Amino acid sequence: MAVDPNRISEELVPEYIRNLAVYQAGKPIDELAREKGLTKISKLASNENPLGPSPFAIKEMTGGLWELHRYPDMHAYALKQSLADLYDLKKENIILGNGSEGIMAYIARAFLQPGSEVLTSEKTFIGFYILARSVGATLKTVPLNSEYRFDVEALAKAITDKTKVIYIANPNNPTGTYISKKEFDYLMEYVPSNVLVILDEAYFEFAKDKGDYPDSMEYRYDNVITLRTFSKAYGLSGIRVGYGFGHEDLIANLTKVKLPFEPNLIAQLGAKGALFDQPHLERTKLINHHGYVRLTTYLKEKGFNPIPSVTNFVTIKLGSPEASNEMFNLLLNEGVIIRPLKANEMPEYVRISIGTTEEMDHFFEAMEKILPQYLDKYGNLL
Numbered sequence: 001m002a003v004d005p006n007r008i009s010e011e012l013v014p015e016y017i018r019n020l021a022v023y024q025a026g027k028p029i030d031e032l033a034r035e036k037g038l039t040k041i042s043k044l045a046s047n048e049n050p051l052g053p054s055p056f057a058i059k060e061m062t063g064g065l066w067e068l069h070r071y072p073d074m075h076a077y078a079l080k081q082s083l084a085d086l087y088d089l090k091k092e093n094i095i096l097g098n099g100s101e102g103i104m105a106y107i108a109r110a111f112l113q114p115g116s117e118v119l120t121s122e123k124t125f126i127g128f129y130i131l132a133r134s135v136g137a138t139l140k141t142v143p144l145n146s147e148y149r150f151d152v153e154a155l156a157k158a159i160t161d162k163t164k165v166i167y168i169a170n171p172n173n174p175t176g177t178y179i180s181k182k183e184f185d186y187l188m189e190y191v192p193s194n195v196l197v198i199l200d201e202a203y204f205e206f207a208k209d210k211g212d213y214p215d216s217m218e219y220r221y222d223n224v225i226t227l228r229t230f231s232k233a234y235g236l237s238g239i240r241v242g243y244g245f246g247h248e249d250l251i252a253n254l255t256k257v258k259l260p261f262e263p264n265l266i267a268q269l270g271a272k273g274a275l276f277d278q279p280h281l282e283r284t285k286l287i288n289h290h291g292y293v294r295l296t297t298y299l300k301e302k303g304f305n306p307i308p309s310v311t312n313f314v315t316i317k318l319g320s321p322e323a324s325n326e327m328f329n330l331l332l333n334e335g336v337i338i339r340p341l342k343a344n345e346m347p348e349y350v351r352i353s354i355g356t357t358e359e360m361d362h363f364f365e366a367m368e369k370i371l372p373q374y375l376d377k378y379g380n381l382l
């Protein structure tokens, strides 16, 4: 019997899933190599650590290969202990997952139902929008303020009896900006104790030295869960490990919906090795700082207006979706992958991750080549 596949999906798949956009990642290096036959490629598209993982992480992971016939420790004792030591916490306050996005998915599964109201900002991490929508939650957003930062006053005003979760990326992706201690304190005065605040601190290591950055370890709110990751400053995007800190009741409930053996064996070992290597982290931050100064100086010299960032990426407004596409495509031809932000609901912008010195040189050379053509068409929008 012939079955109409459209009817099946209409009957089986809830409307909020059918309407979902698929997450779009940065273009992979191999894909560009295949498409254009290029050999020199610099990927500045996914805010990864261009130095790669710590040698300690690699050593730990390599040792783990001999144990791959065994399931990993489902309680990840050793990794949780390392995190507990580093941040002076109890293991009961820690949850691990496949990337911090994996933990976000658990939060959505545990705390949100169709119709639940979730409050956040426009121009923030698209992965969160997708996860909230994937469980049928209603996404309510307020604009960023004029400095591209989360607008805590607007958020406070938008809280209603229906609000269940508030999501704040601090620092924010894709703008690279952050809210200060004062702003966080202000917002928390308005958040009822039965509303869960997700503080997504994926770029924490890059921002934590700013004097007014609200390090969530210094706060102990029962209704705040902090998410961090090994994907960014620790250089381990490929093994997918994230961690969350929160009240033990919250963590216990999240653990109930968590898949038992995440993160996997190699991921647990790599993350533990990375935590051990604080000098690698310091080197990462230093190289990032140099790259940031070079990149923003260059962009300003050429007439662009980079949004001040405390992370490992810089976003610029190019004035139109076509301009953003054009810059992305012209740079691709030169082997440089940046990120047009159409999928992030910011079609007039592009985001550039900070790479090694060599990768940044490649970016500047490519820009010198493409700028005459680009500015000819879109210079008037700057």
Ligand SMILES: Cc1ncc(COP(=O)(O)O)c(C=O)c1O
Residues within 6 Å of the ligand: 046, 047, 098, 099, 100, 101, 102, 125, 127, 169, 171, 172, 173, 200, 202, 228, 229, 230, 231, 237, 240, 241, 242
């Ligand atoms: C703000 C933010 N949160 C979370 C993530 C996801 O990180 P992970 O690799 O830990 O899932 C990203 C990745 O780009 C991010 O920018």
